[in-house]
Amino acid sequence: MDFMVFQYPMITVQACLDGILLGVLFALIAYGMALQWGVMNIINIAQGDLVILGGYIAYFMYLYGIHPAWGVIVAPIIMFFVGVGIYKLVINKVVDRDLFISILATFGISILFMQLMNFAFGADVVLANSGYGTTFLFDNNVVLPNSKIFSAVVSIVFAICLVIYMKKSKLGRAIRATAQNARAAKILGVDTEKVYAATFGINAALCGVAGALISITFTIHPYMGLPYTIRSFMIVIVAGLGNLPGVAMSGMGLGVFEEFADYILGTEFRIGAVFLLLVLILVYRRFKLSRKREYLK
Amino acid sequence: MNKNLILYAAILVFGIAAPFIFPAFKVQLSILCVLIVLALTWNIQGGEMGYNTFGNILFYGLGMYLCASVQVGMFFPLAEWTESGGEKTFVHTPVQFFQGMAVGLVVAAVVPTIVAGLIGYAILGLRGHYFAICTLGLGVAAGEISGGIEIIGAGQGFTTPPFPDVGGLEARGEFFYLLSFGALVLTFIAVRAIYSTRFKLILNAIRDNEDKAEAMGIQTMKYKIIGWMISAFFCGLAGGIMGGLVGYIDSTDVAFDGREMGVFMVLMAILGGKGTLWGPVIGATVFHIFKEGFWTFFLGWQYVALGVLIVVIVIYFPEGIMGWLREKYPERFGEVVDEADRKAQVELK
Numbered sequence: 001m002d003f004m005v006f007q008y009p010m011i012t013v014q015a016c017l018d019g020i021l022l023g024v025l026f027a028l029i030a031y032g033m034a035l036q037w038g039v040m041n042i043i044n045i046a047q048g049d050l051v052i053l054g055g056y057i058a059y060f061m062y063l064y065g066i067h068p069a070w071g072v073i074v075a076p077i078i079m080f081f082v083g084v085g086i087y088k089l090v091i092n093k094v095v096d097r098d099l100f101i102s103i104l105a106t107f108g109i110s111i112l113f114m115q116l117m118n119f120a121f122g123a124d125v126v127l128a129n130s131g132y133g134t135t136f137l138f139d140n141n142v143v144l145p146n147s148k149i150f151s152a153v154v155s156i157v158f159a160i161c162l163v164i165y166m167k168k169s170k171l172g173r174a175i176r177a178t179a180q181n182a183r184a185a186k187i188l189g190v191d192t193e194k195v196y197a198a199t200f201g202i203n204a205a206l207c208g209v210a211g212a213l214i215s216i217t218f219t220i221h222p223y224m225g226l227p228y229t230i231r232s233f234m235i236v237i238v239a240g241l242g243n244l245p246g247v248a249m250s251g252m253g254l255g256v257f258e259e260f261a262d263y264i265l266g267t268e269f270r271i272g273a274v275f276l277l278l279v280l281i282l283v284y285r286r287f288k289l290s291r292k293r294e295y296l297k
Numbered sequence: 298m299n300k301n302l303i304l305y306a307a308i309l310v311f312g313i314a315a316p317f318i319f320p321a322f323k324v325q326l327s328i329l330c331v332l333i334v335l336a337l338t339w340n341i342q343g344g345e346m347g348y349n350t351f352g353n354i355l356f357y358g359l360g361m362y363l364c365a366s367v368q369v370g371m372f373f374p375l376a377e378w379t380e381s382g383g384e385k386t387f388v389h390t391p392v393q394f395f396q397g398m399a400v401g402l403v404v405a406a407v408v409p410t411i412v413a414g415l416i417g418y419a420i421l422g423l424r425g426h427y428f429a430i431c432t433l434g435l436g437v438a439a440g441e442i443s444g445g446i447e448i449i450g451a452g453q454g455f456t457t458p459p460f461p462d463v464g465g466l467e468a469r470g471e472f473f474y475l476l477s478f479g480a481l482v483l484t485f486i487a488v489r490a491i492y493s494t495r496f497k498l499i500l501n502a503i504r505d506n507e508d509k510a511e512a513m514g515i516q517t518m519k520y521k522i523i524g525w526m527i528s529a530f531f532c533g534l535a536g537g538i539m540g541g542l543v544g545y546i547d548s549t550d551v552a553f554d555g556r557e558m559g560v561f562m563v564l565m566a567i568l569g570g571k572g573t574l575w576g577p578v579i580g581a582t583v584f585h586i587f588k589e590g591f592w593t594f595f596l597g598w599q600y601v602a603l604g605v606l607i608v609v610i611v612i613y614f615p616e617g618i619m620g621w622l623r624e625k626y627p628e629r630f631g632e633v634v635d636e637a638d639r640k641a642q643v644e645l646k
Binding site: 043090093094099100101103104105107108109110111112113114115116119226230233237266268269271272275276278279282283285286287290 | 429
């Protein structure tokens with residue numbers, strides 16, 4: 001235990017800023033999660049592995065001498081097709097079925113991806129160096145890598161673009177209609193199969209963007225996928241489906257929580273703290289709901 | 298009934314004789330027994346109660362750590378044991394080893410049961426996928442946290458006491474086989490006894506419609522917790538045995554191994570057929586034979602094969618072997634089939 005946080009207020013500022021910049025990324029992943037959950041009613045355990053795959057795309061561009069920031073453009077394009085491929089192979093068979101089937105099937109995909117990435121890219125922790133330098137604030141007490149600021153800005157831009165796209169475009173309208181009532185949308189001539197494929201593709205593309213940004217800002221490793229899935233799941237259940245400001249806020253909240261857990265409990269308990277927080281949130285939610293049920297009685 | 302008794306007796310005799318008939322496969326057979334125990338206990342939640350848990354691995358890992366810690370801690374300082382990393386500074390005498398194992402297994406079974414009872418009220422109130430994800434989180438959190446605790450070896454792992462010098466490797470294999478087979482028999486008898494009581498009907502009622510079951514005056518929460526405690530008891534026992542068998546405990550790769558054992562137990566129960574008594578047994582056996590038979594061909598690619606296997610089983614074979622048999626020969630399962638109805642169905646196809 002380290003109580004530096006309470007002795008030096010600047011560490012608090014540092015943790016908050018780090019957490020918010022990290023949380024924006026989480027919110028981007030969670031937005032994809034909410035999208036597919038709302039539209040197709042599936043929970044995708046492989047979400048985190050899609051993120052890591054996107055990260056490796058950016059990392060490979062970095063290895064071949066291209067600036068990894070271009071990964072933000074390239075990764076979503078590749079990932080869109082990966083997502084559509086996964087949809088055609090597996091997801092379209094689990095859409096109408098029990099949620100647990102989708103959890104288990106995507107768990108299988110997650111294990112598959114984890115191992116394939118381990119073969120293809122090796123089990124090392126890697127990082128695509130963007131060379132953006134660092135910003136110093138408050139008399140050099142707070143250190144912010146520019147890459148973190150870059151990633152937060154890019155994810156906000158992507159999120160805004162996506163929201164506008166969903167509001168204005170024809171496909172966006174079809175997706176929203178399918179989310180509201182798939183049968184009615186079908187009757188009115190929406191090709192729901194295509195909408196589902198597009199939704200999963202968009203989700204994968206979002207994961208690609210987030211992954212590319214994570215490979216620039218933090219590190220990636222083939223087995224780091226599951227925590228991202230859990231984080232996005234947690235953000236979605238805290239915010240609720242279709243509540244975009246809520247997703248952004250709870251994403252940032254989670255980021256700040258993680259930074260503080262890192263400082264106070266130590267880095268080795270960071271992931272454990274995230275998973276415990278998930279359990280606590282779900283249990284809290286359960287007691288809140290049961291109180292509501294009693295009230296109804 | 299009489300025919301059943303003969304069948305059970307034959308299986309029992311075969312089970313006891315198995316390590317002597319196939320001496321080369323003792324370790325594999327012991328692992329098979331543990332796998333069957335895990336599949337049987339998962340089936341209480343996933344199959345009978347309709348609560349698809351990924352969290353039974355929590356009790357398995359807990360039992361594993363507890364059994365080994367008690368076995369060491371009864372005679373030697375635990376911290377120094379893990380510090381030495383399994384070097385032969387402290388050696389158990391045979392009496393100490395077996396005493397420690399016996400006490401350790403009791404602790405490994407009882408403590409997870411209490412833990413299940415304590416967290417049951419909070420966790421089992423969740424429904425459906427929230428429960429699944431929550432228990433997944435529990436399992437992973439336990440692995441991450443135990444990987445940070447110094448006294449049980451943290452990241453480097455924990456070496457369980459080596460088998461004492463009585464009879465060498467042969468005796469070690471036989472001892473652990475009989476232990477795990479005993480656990481299997483105990484579990485099977487317990488599960489079978491449960492399935493013939495009203496308790497099973499209540500679990501099925503919870504699976505089919507929990508709100509209605511509650512409206513009928515069944516205290517669903519009580520039965521859900523009891524069901525989970527039964528699972529936890531046998532999972533902890535299996536974990537304790539497995540820890541001694543493997544000889545080395547790592548927090549995320551052996552004990553709280555959600556990626557391997559945690560999925561295996563779900564997969565085995567589904568492969569065999571959820572909600573049947575024999576399904577998990579058959580599923581675990583088929584799965585283990587497949588795994589051991591083909592893993593060597595897929596050397597290095599086993600997780601890829603596992604991922605594909607999960608997807609294929611879940612999508613194309615969700616009813617499992619027993620479900621498939623049931624569809625094929627409904628008479629054997631005591632279902633009355635109307636001949637005309639069946640013909641009509643065939644014509645429809």
